[in-house]
Amino acid sequence: MKATPPPEILQAPLVVEFPFTRSLGPVQSAFLTGLRERTVLGVRTETGEILVPPVEYDPATAAELRDLVEVGVTGTVTTWAWNPEPRRGQPLATPFAWVLVRLDGADTAVLHALDAPGPEAVRTGLRVRIRWAAERSGAITDIACFEPYDSDPVVEHRPHDGLFADSVTGIVAPARLDYTYSPGAAQTRYLRGLAERRTVGERCPSCTKVYVPPRGACPTCGIATTDRVEVGPAGTVTTFCIVNIKAKNADIDVPYVYAHIALDGAGLALHGRIGGIPYDQVRMGLRVEPVWSEDGRYPDHYRPTGEPDADYDTYKELL
Amino acid sequence: MRPDREVAIVAFAQSDHRRRTDDLSEVEMVMPVLHEVLRQTGLKTSDIGFTCSGSSDYLAGRAFSFTMALDGVGAWPPISESHVETDGAWALYEAWVKLLTGEADTALVYSYGKSSPGSVRDVLTRQLDPYYLAPLWPDSVALAALQAQALLDSGTTDEPALAAIAARSREDAAENPHAQLRGARPQGGYVVRPLRTGDCPPIGDGAAAVILAAGDRARELCARPAWIRGMDHRIEAHSLGVRDLTDSPSTRLAAERAGAFDAPVDTAELHAPFTSQEVVLRRALDLDDSVRVNPSGGVLAANPVMAAGLIRLGEAAARIHRGDSDRALAHATSGPCLQQNLVAVLEGENRA
Numbered sequence A: 001m002k003a004t005p006p007p008e009i010l011q012a013p014l015v016v017e018f019p020f021t022r023s024l025g026p027v028q029s030a031f032l033t034g035l036r037e038r039t040v041l042g043v044r045t046e047t048g049e050i051l052v053p054p055v056e057y058d059p060a061t062a063a064e065l066r067d068l069v070e071v072g073v074t075g076t077v078t079t080w081a082w083n084p085e086p087r088r089g090q091p092l093a094t095p096f097a098w099v100l101v102r103l104d105g106a107d108t109a110v111l112h113a114l115d116a117p118g119p120e121a122v123r124t125g126l127r128v129r130i131r132w133a134a135e136r137s138g139a140i141t142d143i144a145c146f147e148p149y150d151s152d153p154v155v156e157h158r159p160h161d162g163l164f165a166d167s168v169t170g171i172v173a174p175a176r177l178d179y180t181y182s183p184g185a186a187q188t189r190y191l192r193g194l195a196e197r198r199t200v201g202e203r204c205p206s207c208t209k210v211y212v213p214p215r216g217a218c219p220t221c222g223i224a225t226t227d228r229v230e231v232g233p234a235g236t237v238t239t240f241c242i243v244n245i246k247a248k249n250a251d252i253d254v255p256y257v258y259a260h261i262a263l264d265g266a267g268l269a270l271h272g273r274i275g276g277i278p279y280d281q282v283r284m285g286l287r288v289e290p291v292w293s294e295d296g297r298y299p300d301h302y303r304p305t306g307e308p309d310a311d312y313d314t315y316k317e318l319l
Numbered sequence B: 001m002r003p004d005r006e007v008a009i010v011a012f013a014q015s016d017h018r019r020r021t022d023d024l025s026e027v028e029m030v031m032p033v034l035h036e037v038l039r040q041t042g043l044k045t046s047d048i049g050f051t052c053s054g055s056s057d058y059l060a061g062r063a064f065s066f067t068m069a070l071d072g073v074g075a076w077p078p079i080s081e082s083h084v085e086t087d088g089a090w091a092l093y094e095a096w097v098k099l100l101t102g103e104a105d106t107a108l109v110y111s112y113g114k115s116s117p118g119s120v121r122d123v124l125t126r127q128l129d130p131y132y133l134a135p136l137w138p139d140s141v142a143l144a145a146l147q148a149q150a151l152l153d154s155g156t157t158d159e160p161a162l163a164a165i166a167a168r169s170r171e172d173a174a175e176n177p178h179a180q181l182r183g184a185r186p187q188g189g190y191v192v193r194p195l196r197t198g199d200c201p202p203i204g205d206g207a208a209a210v211i212l213a214a215g216d217r218a219r220e221l222c223a224r225p226a227w228i229r230g231m232d233h234r235i236e237a238h239s240l241g242v243r244d245l246t247d248s249p250s251t252r253l254a255a256e257r258a259g260a261f262d263a264p265v266d267t268a269e270l271h272a273p274f275t276s277q278e279v280v281l282r283r284a285l286d287l288d289d290s291v292r293v294n295p296s297g298g299v300l301a302a303n304p305v306m307a308a309g310l311i312r313l314g315e316a317a318a319r320i321h322r323g324d325s326d327r328a329l330a331h332a333t334s335g336p337c338l339q340q341n342l343v344a345v346l347e348g349e350n351r352a
């Protein structure tokens, strides 16, 4: 059986995921709480325009806006776009139309999805109504989508105090973005070296400094690092700290030592954990060597070599 | 209003824009264009008075990627430096202001974007209003399609006219060795109707850099500097439903304040990622058929997000450097449906 050769370029999936937590001002709080209660609120400008969705400041004059009104749940499509392939997170999983809808009584339009059988069923001027989500929490997604609905436009709106029991004061919008990470040429070379249990830095052709790990450029000279230089395996602790708080997902018992380690031949220190020695005996100048991870892909930590400590003068430039 | 100090674009370089650059980190992609503008001017990093860059970590999902990219500048010992989390055209604006204050005589501006590691249509949803828009994940093509439909409904344009813009752009790009889509190609099917594949920009990675210099320094560094006669940027109301999507009053206002209407331009480099947006911009800027629009092929031929606007300024300047233009307009945009717009007016001095 032949082993599959590794791909030329290293790649790995990378997911960036975070909850986006935002507080709401008085206008947005009233609007989003209103949606929970199947009530759509707008805000009146000084010139009498009704903005839906409402904002706190007039887009034209920057005047503070607080004068809330209730508008209809039916409206008119002002523009549309047929989306044949819905993407993750979008309001509907089946093909739908993006629409801007001017609700009856409003002067501006709200963006949402329109559930329609196909693009031939959609046009600007189409009459629609809100389809409410079954579960509502005080968010724009409390509107599940719009649906076609024949009705006569009405222009009425009525004042609303914006007060609801248990008004929402914030939103949490979960965000997730998926990437395929590739580290570039210099870091790929470095990672391939590590897989062979070799630490290979790169030398700046101008100032001759050896960067470990290399990132592709010398930040002093602004040029590409070129020559590959194997360093270590042993090195010297240049400085360190004692970690007393357990990091999430880390299965290392505290306290432990995290150190800057100048590998022999390197022009700067890298960082790594120190093991194989009580945490309170680690010191500047301690000579250490890598202990490779079980799969041999990277140094899991560094342990003392047993050599005499390095003289301060040998590493003082690397602090 | 004419600025007090004369500042010019004296050098411009860009990468060959590609669908993917998996073989390069950001700094590895940026460094060649930095070296190229330095080579054109004969300047060294230490000669540069101010450095400003534009990029977004969201594109490639790499936190603080712009600090890594700074390695390519030679930023140690510390330099006078700034960064904007938007298109590099706004980095150029910041550098221009810095030079106008007299605090520096030269500036290096660069920007880069790697869209290939992620899904740029989805990434760009994260720049939207977090209360009313972002939870719906309306992607960049969908929002542009709403604008395009509004244009079609208004009778301002039609699908054949949009297809003609697509074809002209890619045909022009055949002469541009850096472009990603060089030469005409079929319009294809609807991505989000009414926008077809051909109406949308390619997705790709790339970088660009320019050097600015003031007064006689500019004349020393460049045979025919592209003088910035005016530059301004303006923004629309952030709610899409408040705007008239068929118009771009912010572009018109920025152009007025940049002096674009004081005299005719012969060239315009417009940052119009979608064919329909070129229609909006031409109207807002009163560009008639006598103006050469996007001779580079524009963003429809290469769209390294965050660099594409800076490249419009660079392409316009390079045309002046070559003597192909005497007075050019450069435009950059940011955000959905031409949300924010920057206009610069560049001029070459009459040749002896």
Ligand SMILES: [Zn+2]
Pocket: A204, A205, A206, A207, A208, A209, A218, A219, A220, A221, A222
């Ligand atoms: Zn160096």
